[in-house]
Amino acid sequence: MRTDIKMAQWEELLRLNLLQGQLSNLYETKFPRHIRHCLCFFIEGQDWDSIAVDENKARACFKNLLMHLEHRSVQESNILQGPDFPGMSDYLVKHFQDKPLHLAMILSECLQEERKVLALASQKQDCGISAVEEKWKVLDNRVHDLQRQTLEIKKETKSLEVLYENYDYIEKSWQSKAEQCVGLAHATVRERCLQQASFIIQTKQMVLVDIWKILQQADQIVAVLTDVEVPEWKRRQQMACIGGPVDTSLDHLQKWFTAVAEVLIQVRQLLQKLEDQNKKYNSHDASSPPADTETFALSLLTKLLENALVVEKQPIMSSIPQRPLILKTGVRFTATVRFLANLPEFKCLLKVKPVFDKGVEETMIMNCFRQFDFNRDNSKVMDVDSPNEGLVAEFAHMSLKENKARTKGSSEIHLGVIEELHFIKFLTRFRYAGVNCDIEACSLPVVVISSTAQIPAAWASVMWYNLLSTSEPRNLLLFVDPPPLTWQQLSQVLSWQFLSVGQRELDENQLLMLREKIVDNPDGLVHWSKFKNDSTWIWIDGILDLIKRHLADFWRDGYIMGFVSRKTTQVLLQEKQSGTFLLRFSESIKDGAITFSWVEHTNGESRVHAVEPYTKRDLLALSLPDIIYLYSMREQGNRTRNPLCYLYPDIQRDAAFGRYYSAEKLAPKKDVTGYIDRKLVPFSVYPTPPSSPPQNMEVDWDNCAENDQLFQDLFSDLLDLPGSPLILMSPPPTQVNLPGHSSPFCGSADVGHMI
Template sequence: MSQWQDLLRLDSAIQGRVSQLYERKFPREIRHSLCVLIESQDWDLAAVDENAASICFRALLVNLEEQWNSCVQENNILQRPDFTGMKYYLLKNFEDEPLNLAVILSECLKEEKKILASASEAQGCSSPAMDPKWKELDNKVSELERQSSEVKKEIQSLERLNDELDFIQKTWQSQVDQHIGLNHTFVEEECHKRIDFITQTKQMVLQQIVNILELAQPIVATLTDMELPEWKRRQQLACIGSPVDICLDHLQKWFTTVAEVLLRLHEQLQNLQDQNKKYGSADASSLLGRMAEIKNTTLSLFTKLLTNALVVEKQPVMSSLPQRPLILKTRVRFTVRVRFLANLPEFKYLLKVKPVFDKDVEEAKAVKGFRHFDFNRDECKVLDVDSPRGDLVTEFGHMSLKESEGRAKGSHETRLPVTEELHVIKFVTQFQYAGLELNIEASSLPVVVISSTNQAVAAWASVMWYNMLSTSEPRDLLLFVDPPPLTWQQLSQVLSWQFWSCGKRELDEDQLSVLRDKIVDDPEGLVHWNNFSKNENIWIWIDGILDLIKKHLVDLWRDGSIMGFVTRDRTQVLLQEKHHGTFLLRFSESRKHGAITFSWVDHSNGEPFVHAVDPYNKDELLLTPLPEIIYHYSLRGRRGTHTNPLIYLYPDIHKDAAFERYYNSSAMSTPKMSGYVPRTKGDFSDNPTPPPSPPRDMPMMDMDVDVTEEDDELFQELSEFFFCNSPTFDISSRNG
């Protein structure tokens, strides 16, 4: 059995981890359809060998082609997965970069093995842990299902009793003639006994149904009014980076079970009514009213459950911004997925879902200049169960927006900026089954529609702000007309999630303290929207650092090598008591779009002095990774000698122990001698160690200020004054 099949057999909660593993990385449908082939390839080798990656990539395409041809020959195209769509996805995303596919699948297969191992350990000890509240709800739903099964048996028994009574009543005369001693009175008494027993059984069954409905009512309320809103809130937080569990498996299991119970009760009540009509029960008239009342209660609960069963499982997201959903750019494709939680076989292909932009949005009329958008194409999709796990889902994978000509002329005098204007996408469907007709809707979280990529940073600030503040429906799409402030606790949490989202490491208390001092200027600890979003040195600066981590420093951030947010004063306090050559990595405070510097300590005449290199930006780190910069960095001394002042990563880890796994072996190896003096790759600075006997109150050097031409000339004059007998001393292009 394949590893993938083993995963599908696990508990639904654990399978949720698999869903999150593949979310926004690789389609689960392709993993499912090609599970055997994927697991037969050496993706670890392919992840480091481009030729091997190309061979594996081509093998996937060939297998998809073979499966497609097989479906054509079997005339089974409509019932099979979309093999052509899968092939298109692979070609579009990985044809030019098969190495990227190999890296993704290598990592995912390893994580799958970890999930299987952890599941195996859990099963060896006990069943997977479940929230006590969920366990109680799970038990109630199971009891509901059990009682419903008992009612079904009783109604089947009633039908047999009615059949027997009907047979006796129609054939008693012939039975009297054939059996001596069997008289009319005896038959009538026997029939009356059976009628009484049937009547009592009906009353008992109806009471059982009432009891089931009384048990179902609080369960339905819990699902629709508590569990579902809590899941939606978790999804909100997950959209802005929170590492919360947004698996829908528990909810779907409960919704499906309760929906099936209510649907079967409705059918069984109809069965009772049909029996009354068929067998002409004497108590039929007295039972009709009670049955109608019970049936109405059943339909009411069923309606409430189903009208809440449609959810947006995957919020709108562009493939170019996978970690920042809810930002949509005009004419750029985005995807969104909806799921119907009541996953009954009867509902397959029953629901046709249509997306509608800004449906019934009154804000569109209330705000001056509010923009209007339409989808580039009308699209309806039928919910089916062709997903790997048979969920009743559909994904809108090729949606895009275009702006309409007209703009609202509303009552608000100030038009909202583009990045503060909120919109929603609603998904509507009509449910018709068993005489019940319902209009069902599900709404996306508010989205921000931008027209230029450079608006994405400001738009993400709006998405974070809104989703931390707004926790209920209907959504307040005019929140930014007069945006409420966030507490520092709220803002610090969402900022920490950003670092978790891009680098799998949240901010600690010391790092958050530095940010708090920069951001909070309110005595009550509140952060106002304009101070955060309009101050170009705060959010843009933080976003620049996030981008720096994502593109160049993710491994160093994850393993804790980067201290990150630490002030100049704090840097001096931390380093001055450390060994000579101790250094730390921190983000530049003066570079708007993200840069990183290292500060180190050396000692002169027993005095510690802290220095910092001019910060490295994204362009420089693109050319040379930071571990290599640290490995090759050197100071040029007065006599032309070079030394690397970086020895121990704070607090006391030798730099090779900290960074060796990141070194590029070819860049670090010593070239073979061939008669030439080898050149050394590396960045260097002039030795900044101060002259002997400096005054104790000498201020620490400015750690992040760029060295200007005037500063360079001044430093040259000082150097000539202090080192007039050292003609070999010169000035570097990068100074501490």
């Protein structure tokens, strides 16, 4: 049982990407991380704290550790390229056989530091969550209290109806029996009738006072919901749209809106019931419901419902699901709206109609922006969404066409396509129980493009806007004079991009390199004009696409250092043992490429080599782990060897990438055709430096890729339809000669081959 609990410690460190900083230094200097990883079951199953103070326990545990390694080595000897257990055993014998107590002390310290790092991360996470949860708990209690009071008022109103009936019976019957009642009896009956009437008036006054208190409490809650909670949710949604790891669930808001709407409807029904009682029993006294109480209740309900319509899912094209708010003319996109007051009587009551750029006709925008219309009527009736029990309308087949018939007027505003901001409004009319109001919800600003080549630049606009603009109405002219971003703002959103495609954010060292490439002024500000025109963002976007297509697992596991300069690479590697390598992104290939650099020590001299970067086309032919496993250097006499042994800082190569090797490509093929077997193998003849990379990367879009992407955009949605006869045919893969290549740090040029 203890082993299972402890094992979660290492898994949690990997899951939360916490093997950086302090822990990275710990395992780099005191104990190999790949041994910690491969022997996590055994290591976490021992009480190293007590072993570290007992020499006999330490020797016995060290012996058991070697036996465990030997057993694992025999057990997994047939597994293709499994962990190097004999090598681990040799390392432990060499360093700790004569001092097992020292090993126990190291492992005790390592496990303690791991627990500290996990506790700190959990504390930070809990602090952020607890504050929000505490606020929501308070609001929950207030709403529940409102519901409880309303239930009590309903009971009092029902008892008031019984009092009215009793009084009416007595009043009508006592006169018919008046002749039978003489003297004291007659006076007694009359007095009882007057007491009953007085009690009814007092009870009704108490009910009206309680109703007014409920409305005052409801007023405060409605203000919190409409002026605080909904805007905060919309802000969280903005951050989520650009990759932020935030919660955008509407469960709490829907619960509160529904409960408060139900309370206000019930209060209005109670007021009407009191008015009906007055008419029925001809009771027009000072206890009649005042008109301002009904007006107050109606205004609160109207305010709540006018803010109940939200855009749950912002406009998004299925071809780029991680980049909402970018729309391409003629290509299908989707959006979803939700009505937060989810009462049964509202089902199928609301018909929602989307309109494009409604309300901006009178502004300067119409004179300088392109204008668009929907290709069809997209009106939807809001119905109950069964899985989430929400009142929703999903617009699944919207598309835009440019309205070129309208001519643009003269304007001093000159913005590019990616700087034009538009929006979609969702309109509906609410008519129920005397409530008459027009309701609308507005999408976040969208960028409308005409070419897939514009997606990276359009996404830059989307990120920039949503980091800066938090208020309504939407500032569609933001890019006329766009405010700058601080590096803290920009670095956060850049880090989110890597989290969204590879489940790992950028660390401080990676951000430092990007800062040096992006920020070039002392105030630390990044201006839009530089960011949109600089090729750095295009380069980063190419790397994001590279990770998404080919490297997501290795980026998540922390095996790709990625953003590290050539100079820093040389500094990091030259003190490491021969065969230590690291993975970094090419700085010269704008479309995204990855390379590996490794160190060799010969005759007291350290040399760092780097292979020519592998592009998306290369990785499509052979995965990165297979490239690393098969890579070889051809030396004099046609002798070949793989120079890649340890992933920086000291992880045995196969321990890091072994589970990703392709067994089909690495295992020998059966000779069933009479042909001689062959393999696709990357190798270099000898290491040399590459030619100098270009100083400025120019954006040169591939027309073929553009046409293929356009075809996918136009017809990929048809593939989702059942029984669709359309099949998208891709061209057969081209035989690619993967480069094995060059070194920017030492002296000659590689020739890459595939055999």
